[in-house]
Amino acid sequence: EAGVVQSPRYKIIEKKQPVAFWCNPISGHNTLYWYRQNLGQGPELLIRYENEEAVDDSQLPKDRFSAERLKGVDSTLKIQPAELGDSAVYLCASSLVRGIWGGYRGNNEQFFGPGTRLTVL
């Protein structure tokens, strides 16, 4: 079974330039997450999708970050314009969550992709 696929693996851009990351989750996984991870820190959730719906984007800096998950499968995360502080690893993860009467259920097993290491100069 293929894992979570992300591209590109590395990206170097100058500040104020736009950048986009792509994620293909594990087939059948309805929940997709984008995280940002700074060196020496834990992943920080940016946005979580259940199917096509963004159910938690409270930590997404909406002035410059945007995300979409068309058709409830692949997802893209965009930064425009990038700033020096955006340098980090951007991780995508997916999981299969079965909700009963709403709310979150599951064992919280998220499958992470290899990440995109972004360097903003």
Add this chain to the structure above:
Amino acid sequence: GQSLEQPSEVTAVEGAIVQINCTYQTSGFYGLSWYQQHDGGAPTFLSYNALDGLEETGRFSSFLSRSDSYGYLLLQELQMKDSASYFCAVNFNKFYFGSGTKLNVKP
């Protein structure tokens, strides 16, 4: 708000047992998870505690006490390949990861 606290670094020798603690300040959460991440790699799932008590998976065990807002990951028979960072994470319809504990296993 919510916060998770873990020791920043732990060192142990091969074959030993090590416990990584995680204390949290949140309420109404569904459970506590543990992830392992090698340098340059992606986090991988280790265990999940939805209920109080001990969960065992091979050499790894995880414990949760909701009344004490506390959990830990126990690694037994340490191997060199266990050198990595370990993150606890809480799930309450939002997901928060701790800042991680770097485990150094020495021969």
